[in-house]
Ligand code: HEM
């Protein structure tokens with residue numbers, strides 16, 4: 461494939477991933493609302509019709525794999541094109557973020573693997589797993605995605621799982637998440653504008669606008685994502701008292 | 717004339733031939749006038765070397781007025797030196813201070829092998845042009861230039877692209893040794909104009925292919941090339957090339973013709 465073909469793949473898969481992280485961040489912010497919001501939302505995602513959950517998952521997996529494989533090919537070709545470097549190095553206008561895409565990306569893949577093991581497979585900490593399986597009844601709080609009709613239904617306690625996963629006993633997990641989100645900020649502060657250049661949809665005027673938009677989106681993503689481990693670590697979630705560690709099983713479970 | 721002169725230390729890359737291993741050699745050079753050009757300073761260094769019975773430093777140059785694109789050299793890590801919108805031949809010693817150490821290296825890229833000292837072989841850039849950086853026109857049959865109306869905006873933009881002197885500084889400064897700024901300028905100057913339109917798709921496909929075949933790297937949109945370019949070729953042309961290539965590729969996939 462030609463150099464430009466690979467750039468298009470980077471841009472299109474990057475766009476898919478950016479779309480995903482924006483949606484994921486907005487969904488996650490429900491941690492700051494009544495647990496019903498998160499739990500009903502998670503239940504509905506888990507129970508999407510027509511196997512939609514797996515269609516989306518496989519689509520995202522394909523995008524991540526294509527993004528990484530293409531990035532590796534590009535980096536190898538670029539190294540081959542400049543076998544001997546300079547003894548004096550200078551930077552004229554390239555941003556720090558733009559020159560560190562390969563490194564921020566590499567740490568992000570490590571983060572993605574850990575994150576999936578942590579909250580999707582739930583294989584990292586017994587306490588996180590316990591919090592998830594200590595089912596909780598939906599209280600019937602009115603949410604945007606209509607969980608009132610689910611009142612009384614027993615669902616996995618995703619709200620508590622996340623709160624426990626980021627609690628003070630696992631402080632290092634929260635710190636790792638926050639660092640990873642800072643790297644995502646760097647990656648996207650260049651990437652979101654760069655993908656328009658790669659697709660040929662940018663000029664001098666739009667470069668300035670897109671650079672600014674990229675910065676704003678990247679900052680919003682950082683604040684949105686990092687706030688959850690940060691606030692959970694401090695034990696300051698608005699509904700902190702409703703966090704169930706899974707040790708004391710709710711009465712609804714013991715008395716069917 | 718300023719009376720003050722500069723005493724300098726030069727770290728110069730010396731390499732006898734393409735296969736030979738090169739190394740930096742340090743030279744002292746004194747009493748350089750701030751009004752002399754960088755290449756004149758190199759000439760003085762060479763006179764000094766010849767007097768001592770040493771081999772002079774080989775470096776490329778021709779017009780010495782910033783239009784031919786022949787001069788090269790990476791000066792303190794920047795192709796053509798740190799001043800914006802200047803070729804090495806237009807760089808003057810007033811941009812340096814007394815006592816400075818100046819590191820002078822050849823342009824570095826796999827497709828630009830060092831021939832000798834600071835001279836590199838930039839013919840891969842020519843082969844990119846040969847692959848599509850022209851229009852097909854029978855000799856002697858050119859239409860009167862004014863017979864084809866071209867809007868001022870387009871004409872100006874095409875001229876901006878045509879300003880490229882093909883020096884290769886974009887390749888030299890790029891950490892990936894990508895030739896996309898050069899290729900995009902040579903492509904866009906024709907793709908934008910009516911005379912270039914008939915061969916637009918073929919040009920896009922062939923020039924990108926030639927760029928890859930010559931072993932240049934991939935653009936990561938960091939913008940160093942634009943900053944180093946002595947004639948200020950804009951990243952806009954890379955975006956234009958990306959767009960023209962995508963359109964040409966899609967047309968080729970679905971119609972088979974280009
Ligand atoms: C998982 C590990 C990842 C790796 C190894 C990685 C690596 C890279 C590299 C090396 C580039 C620069 C490519 C180039 O300019 O030639 C890049 C660009 C980009 N990445 Fe990633 N990345 C990763 C994850 C992500 C994620 C999670 C997102 C989105 C949320 C993302 C979005 C982007 C975007 C939008 C670009 C710009 C595309 C372009 O230049 O046209 N990447 N990535």
Ligand code: FES
Pocket residue numbers: 776777778779780781782783784785786787803804805806
């Ligand atoms: S010698 Fe011609 S541009 Fe410098």
